[in-house]
Amino acid sequence: MAAMAAGSWVLVTGGVWDWQSPVRIGGEALHLRLDALSALFLVLVAVLGGAGALYAWEYWSDAGHPVSAPRGRFWWSALLLSMGLVLLSSNGLHFLIAWELFALAGFFLITLDSRNPEVRGAGWLYLAASHAGTLMLFAFFALLAARTGSWELGPMRDQAGLGSLFWLALLGFGVKAGLFPLHIWLPSAHANAPSHVSAILSGVAIKLGIYGIVRFSGWLPVPVAAGWLVAVLGVVSAVLGVVFALGQHELKRLLAYHSVENIGIILIGVGFAMVAAARDHAAWGVLALAGGLLHVWNHGLFKSLLFLGAGSVVHATGTREMSRLGGLWRAMPWTASMFALGAVAISGLPPLNGFVSEWLVYLGLFDAVHDPGATLWAAIPAIVLLAMTGALALACFVKVCGVVFLGAPRSEGAVQAHECGRWMRAPMLALALGCAGIGLAPMAFWPALRSTVGAWHGAWASAPAPQSLGTLGMIHLALVLSAVGGGIWLWRQISRGGLVRGLTWDCGYAAPTARMQYTAGSFAGIITEWFAWILQPVRRAARPEGTFPGHARIEEHTPETVLERVVEPVARLVIRGSGMVRRLQNGRAQAYLFYLILGLAAVAAMTLAWSEPELLHGGGE
Amino acid sequence: MSAIVEFLVRLAVWLLLAPLLPGLINKVKAWVAGRRGPPVLQLYYDLARLWRKGVVLSTLASPGFVVGPAVAWVAVLGAALLLPLGPLGISLSFRGDVILLVYLLALARFCTTWAALETGSAFEGMGAAREVSYAVLTEAAVITAVLALSLRSGSVELGTMLASSAGTGSVLLAAGLFTVLLAENCRVPFDDPNTHLELTMIHEVMVLDHSGPPLAVVLHGAAMKLLLFAVLLVEAVLPFGEWSGLGGAVALIGGVALVGVGVGLVESWLARYAFKRVPLLLTTAFLLCLFALLVAWKGGWS
Numbered sequence: 001m002a003a004m005a006a007g008s009w010v011l012v013t014g015g016v017w018d019w020q021s022p023v024r025i026g027g028e029a030l031h032l033r034l035d036a037l038s039a040l041f042l043v044l045v046a047v048l049g050g051a052g053a054l055y056a057w058e059y060w061s062d063a064g065h066p067v068s069a070p071r072g073r074f075w076w077s078a079l080l081l082s083m084g085l086v087l088l089s090s091n092g093l094h095f096l097i098a099w100e101l102f103a104l105a106g107f108f109l110i111t112l113d114s115r116n117p118e119v120r121g122a123g124w125l126y127l128a129a130s131h132a133g134t135l136m137l138f139a140f141f142a143l144l145a146a147r148t149g150s151w152e153l154g155p156m157r158d159q160a161g162l163g164s165l166f167w168l169a170l171l172g173f174g175v176k177a178g179l180f181p182l183h184i185w186l187p188s189a190h191a192n193a194p195s196h197v198s199a200i201l202s203g204v205a206i207k208l209g210i211y212g213i214v215r216f217s218g219w220l221p222v223p224v225a226a227g228w229l230v231a232v233l234g235v236v237s238a239v240l241g242v243v244f245a246l247g248q249h250e251l252k253r254l255l256a257y258h259s260v261e262n263i264g265i266i267l268i269g270v271g272f273a274m275v276a277a278a279r280d281h282a283a284w285g286v287l288a289l290a291g292g293l294l295h296v297w298n299h300g301l302f303k304s305l306l307f308l309g310a311g312s313v314v315h316a317t318g319t320r321e322m323s324r325l326g327g328l329w330r331a332m333p334w335t336a337s338m339f340a341l342g343a344v345a346i347s348g349l350p351p352l353n354g355f356v357s358e359w360l361v362y363l364g365l366f367d368a369v370h371d372p373g374a375t376l377w378a379a380i381p382a383i384v385l386l387a388m389t390g391a392l393a394l395a396c397f398v399k400v401c402g403v404v405f406l407g408a409p410r411s412e413g414a415v416q417a418h419e420c421g422r423w424m425r426a427p428m429l430a431l432a433l434g435c436a437g438i439g440l441a442p443m444a445f446w447p448a449l450r451s452t453v454g455a456w457h458g459a460w461a462s463a464p465a466p467q468s469l470g471t472l473g474m475i476h477l478a479l480v481l482s483a484v485g486g487g488i489w490l491w492r493q494i495s496r497g498g499l500v501r502g503l504t505w506d507c508g509y510a511a512p513t514a515r516m517q518y519t520a521g522s523f524a525g526i527i528t529e530w531f532a533w534i535l536q537p538v539r540r541a542a543r544p545e546g547t548f549p550g551h552a553r554i555e556e557h558t559p560e561t562v563l564e565r566v567v568e569p570v571a572r573l574v575i576r577g578s579g580m581v582r583r584l585q586n587g588r589a590q591a592y593l594f595y596l597i598l599g600l601a602a603v604a605a606m607t608l609a610w611s612e613p614e615l616l617h618g619g620g621e
Numbered sequence: 622m623s624a625i626v627e628f629l630v631r632l633a634v635w636l637l638l639a640p641l642l643p644g645l646i647n648k649v650k651a652w653v654a655g656r657r658g659p660p661v662l663q664l665y666y667d668l669a670r671l672w673r674k675g676v677v678l679s680t681l682a683s684p685g686f687v688v689g690p691a692v693a694w695v696a697v698l699g700a701a702l703l704l705p706l707g708p709l710g711i712s713l714s715f716r717g718d719v720i721l722l723v724y725l726l727a728l729a730r731f732c733t734t735w736a737a738l739e740t741g742s743a744f745e746g747m748g749a750a751r752e753v754s755y756a757v758l759t760e761a762a763v764i765t766a767v768l769a770l771s772l773r774s775g776s777v778e779l780g781t782m783l784a785s786s787a788g789t790g791s792v793l794l795a796a797g798l799f800t801v802l803l804a805e806n807c808r809v810p811f812d813d814p815n816t817h818l819e820l821t822m823i824h825e826v827m828v829l830d831h832s833g834p835p836l837a838v839v840l841h842g843a844a845m846k847l848l849l850f851a852v853l854l855v856e857a858v859l860p861f862g863e864w865s866g867l868g869g870a871v872a873l874i875g876g877v878a879l880v881g882v883g884v885g886l887v888e889s890w891l892a893r894y895a896f897k898r899v900p901l902l903l904t905t906a907f908l909l910c911l912f913a914l915l916v917a918w919k920g921g922w923s
Contacts, residue, residue, distance in 0.1 A: 289721065327741070329683045340685070350721060350729040362720045366777045368770065380768060380914070387723070387764035388757055394727055395753035397736045402749070407741030408681050468715035475721065477697055487691040493834045498675035505829050518738075518746020526754035530900070570841040
């Protein structure tokens with residue numbers, strides 16, 4: 001609550017809250033600083049942290065999980081606190097400490113259900129990837145401290161030599177954000193974590209990666225090439241994220257891939273803003289950055305909403321497999337309608353929030369097309385691919401909603417489903433209201449965006465609101481009103497004419513079964529076929545043969561292509577190499593003596609070869 | 622006051638004239654085949670009849686089955702109202718309205734396919750899957766066409782973008798947009814609006830289970846969408862900014878009628894393509910728009 005209040009205050013006024021304490025941790029004075037950029041993320045942490053905590057009260061209740069529920073609450077608080085610290089700390093060392101705490105808290109939350117081997121595997125993968133990222137950040141902050149002479153962080157655009165460090169930061173934060181080739185940990189971690197944890201991981205935790213990229217692209221004198229790279233990575237993540245999502249049959253894994261997609265959309269905005277800042281094009285840079293940053297909020301809201309909805313489905317049916325669900329709207333009307341709202345929002349459709357941020361990014365990109373300069377060739381493919389991403393996301397979410405909530409139940413679990421309780425519904429309702437609020441009154445959020453943009457790049461602090469943003473809000477409102485009016489009118493006409501319930505028309509076939517429904521795999525089949533080159537689906541089929549065909553079956557599965565085809569072979573190679581190195585450690589004293597002599601000989605040889613004095617005496621500095 | 626009158630006229634044009642275009646297309650098809658064909662006003666009769674009828678609802682359908690068509694209809698109407706209408710000009714112009722138009726059509730698609738999946742029928746699932754899949758390619762083609770127009774006019778407002786002609790790239794753009802029109806409105810060679818084979822259809826199969834007033838809303842929405850694409854195509858190609866009053870009105874009506882005749886002729890002379898070839902044709906449409914974009918970018922600033 002306090003974080004929320006402080007964050008909102010800073011966002012609205014655009015001020016900076018700075019607090020230095022005499023307390024020293026690790027030899028460095030504690031220095032906290034809250035500017036609009038941190039505040040934007042802090043508000044998100046506060047909102048989603050609160051919503052998730054309420055949700056967990058019922059979803060991961062003490063009665064159902066006597067051991068892990070209290071543990072979950074502890075790590076939940078630890079996660080929120082450490083994320084707050086990451087956002088506030090203005091000292092490289094403390095940033096790293098908070099970052100590590102945050103990663104560890106995330107690990108313990110993911111593995112709450114630690115008896116399940118799949119969950120443990122996902123947890124380890126998360127931990128390994130997270131530490132690979134942290135390693136980069138260690139290098140980044142250490143080099144930064146070495147070059148500036150202090151661990152203090154702050155704007156250092158004037159020190160030209162620091163630009164190249166941004167690549168390290170991009171890599172380190174990119175792993176956390178789940179950029180496309182670095183996303184390997186993300187699907188399994190999000191799929192196997194308890195749903196409120198998936199919600200906060202997807203809603204906020206990966207956003208801290210974005211925070212890092214945005215923060216340090218604002219503070220460091222980044223090269224223009226970095227802006228281009230971020231934009232390209234954004235486009236790749238957006239398109240491939242949604243394509244992989246289409247190939248999934250598991251509800252939460254699918255949602256996890258959509259996080260990759262949305263991170264991509266955010267980074268398209270950020271990347272183009274970086275290019276604009278480097279070339280001093282304020283007009284479209286502001287729009288692109290504002291769109292990207294608003295998408296941070298939006299994605300936090302609707303993705304958490306969707307994960308909480310998915311959690312309710314899992315809670316009620318006990319399965320994440322979409323092919324076992326169906327027809328859930330009857331048992332769970334609340335969850336179904338909230339999920340539908342989230343689906344419309346994430347597909348970037350008017351009149352909800354997803355469209356507002358994508359629209360801002362589009363406007364920025366269109367202006368980049370009109371700007372004389374070399375941005376046109378990049379903005380055009382970005383726009384086209386962004387449009388295709390939107391259409392693909394729509395396809396994916398029609399599939400999810402249709403297969404999970406509509407039609408007939410495909411399994412006993414789906415028949416027995418029940419609506420979730422009050423404590424699970426309330427957070428979903430709050431998030432849904434947030435989605436609708438940003439969609440219907442986007443102008444109310446512009447001041448916050450403006451101060452954030454100003455915190456990123458001082459020269460853009462006074463950017464005027466795009467006039468059409470208000471018009472868009474009005475149109476959205478008109479749209480909602482006329483849709484409600486139209487719906488009521490249609491319903492009255494139907495009730496006047498009479499309504500009969502009948503069997504679904506299946507070409508005159510009188511006994512359709514639930515198994516005859518279109519499945520998730522067949523729904524996405526056309527598109528996954530187009531992208532088979534990257535999805536590499538595994539197919540096992542027994543075709544019907546002969547005049548009287550017997551048993552026939554088809555099974556299709558999309559693997560974690562990047563993980564299984566790229567990272568694992570490399571990892572195996574590394575392990576084999578390490579195994580060979582391990583043979584040196586064989587426990588025989590003779591061998592160790594031999595190494596000693598060999599080492600001494602090598603040192604002697606080196607000393608003889610380069611006997612410059614500074615090399616001999618320079619080591620102690 | 623005049624703004625309200627103008628808005629009402631605009632609304633009347635979209636609501637009342639839209640069902641005329643499918644009638645015209647059917648008349649052309651009948652004429653080529655040497656038949657007399659249904660009257661031009663046939664769709665009006667159908668709509669009036671459907672509106673008074675009762676409804677048979679699938680036992681599996683949720684309220685979304687009725688809400689879906691209603692929202693889709695509102696979205697298409699909203700998108701249509703954003704378009705400038707020849708001499709009437711544009712009612713509400715703002716930066717980025719063209720993106721709203723594209724996404725309103727996407728919203729309509731979401732709602733139609735949602736309603737299609739309500740009944741749990743494999744046929745409707747099939748139709749919905751095709752609709753959303755091919756839309757990926759049409760969306761790319763549409764946004765490329767928008768980019769071409771935007772690059773030429775230096776604006777992101779429909780009013781300015783459609784005021785001048787598309788210049789040298791007009792032919793390419795017209796061909797691309799015409800193909801998109803055929804695909805988005807489920808006409809031959811992508812789909813056959815007359816077929817009764819559920820397995821081979823897109824749009825008609827999605828609305829198999831709709832009846833009565835909801836079906837009327839679906840049909841009217843489809844007619845509005847067809848008119849919308851026809852108007853967009855005509856205004857993208859012709860310089861309506863230079864014509865006013867009667868000349869503009871005649872040009873718009875003539876152009877839309879010409880598009881209708883074109884659709885009719887294509888439907889008479891072409892057979893529906895196999896589904897495997899549909900993506901190829903849509904990619905061609907995308908490439909046509911892309912070349913129009915290149916023309917707008919690199920030359921032809923007439």
